Amino acid sequence: MTVLPMPEQDWQKQLKSISLENPRELARAISLAENNASLQVGSTSSQTRVIGITGSPGVGKSTTVNALITSLRSQGKTIAVLAVDPSSPLSGGALLGDRIRLGEHFLDPHVFIRSIATRGHLGGLSATIESVINLVKLAGFDFIFVETVGVGQSEVEVMKYVKTVVVVMAPGMGDGIQASKAGILEIGDIFLVNKSDRDGASETAKELESSLHLSAKPLNWVPMVLLGAMEKSLGIAELIGAIEQHGESIK
Numbered sequence: 252m253t254v255l256p257m258p259e260q261d262w263q264k265q266l267k268s269i270s271l272e273n274p275r276e277l278a279r280a281i282s283l284a285e286n287n288a289s290l291q292v293g294s295t296s297s298q299t300r301v302i303g304i305t306g307s308p309g310v311g312k313s314t315t316v317n318a319l320i321t322s323l324r325s326q327g328k329t330i331a332v333l334a335v336d337p338s339s340p341l342s343g344g345a346l347l348g349d350r351i352r353l354g355e356h357f358l359d360p361h362v363f364i365r366s367i368a369t370r371g372h373l374g375g376l377s378a379t380i381e382s383v384i385n386l387v388k389l390a391g392f393d394f395i396f397v398e399t400v401g402v403g404q405s406e407v408e409v410m411k412y413v414k415t416v417v418v419v420m421a422p423g424m425g426d427g428i429q430a431s432k433a434g435i436l437e438i439g440d441i442f443l444v445n446k447s448d449r450d451g452a453s454e455t456a457k458e459l460e461s462s463l464h465l466s467a468k469p470l471n472w473v474p475m476v477l478l479g480a481m482e483k484s485l486g487i488a489e490l491i492g493a494i495e496q497h498g499e500s501i502k
């Protein structure tokens with residue numbers, strides 16, 4: 252797609268039109284930023300919490316995001332979800348599944364859900380994600396959840412732009428190994444072993460705890476391992492509590 256360069260004054264006008272009440276203008280700005288790397292979005296000092304949700308496909312990341320939204324909406328918080336699929340140039344597939352998972356929230360005006368198209372290479376994705384996060388912050392959402400599709404190098408790269416990284420795992424999927432290969436264990440602040448209604452969840456949590464002890468950690472935060480069944484919102488209060496605690500620790 253060829254995009255005509257946007258005059259700086261028009262872009263500034265576009266930025267000014269962004270607000271919580273005006274999701275269309277936010278969506279428009281995101282499309283413009285995605286298609287035109289020269290459009291700069293400065294970082295704003297906002298109260299927005301930016302949280303990454305990563306882990307292998309099928310572990311329950313979208314289900315977790317859905318549970319987080321339900322709980323945080325009941326507290327009156329506003330939420331944006333950015334679905335990132337670095338393997339697909341269009342991200343259509345990722346969002347299609349999420350439409351079902353996040354179904355009930357698609358109609359809520361205080362929940363902004365968007366998939367992030369990638370420019371097909373790592374550098375492009377990073378530049379885009381940074382701009383998009385800054386645009387959503389500009390709108391003033393309380394929380395931004397950045398959900399990745401899998402665990403690979405590009406996901407690790409994307410997680411550099413969030414403040415709190417939640418790694419979701421499920422029992423018996425061998426994602427411990429996958430995650431450690433990709434370097435996800437090193438960047439996780441909170442580990443959620445989901446599907447605790449299934450066999451082997453506490454074993455997975457124990458294994459995880461012992462492997463976490465092997466890697467060096469900064470002194471101000473010890474990674475937390477939680478158990479939960481997000482399909483039933485089991486453990487959601489603990490997860491939100493952990494996210495809040497981590498937020499406090501990095502202030």
Ligand SMILES: Nc1nc2c(ncn2[C@@H]2O[C@H](COP(=O)(O)OP(=O)(O)O)[C@@H](O)[C@H]2O)c(=O)[nH]1
Nearest residue numbers: 307308309310311312313314446480481482483
């Ligand atoms: N048994 C069980 N299944 C779950 C739970 N959470 C999610 N699932 C299921 O796991 C599958 C993948 O979930 P999804 O959220 O799409 O995973 P994602 O690919 O990581 O986003 C779906 O069929 C969910 O219904 C849970 O707590 N327990």
Ligand SMILES: [Mg+2]
Nearest residue numbers: 312313348349
């Ligand atoms: Mg998903």
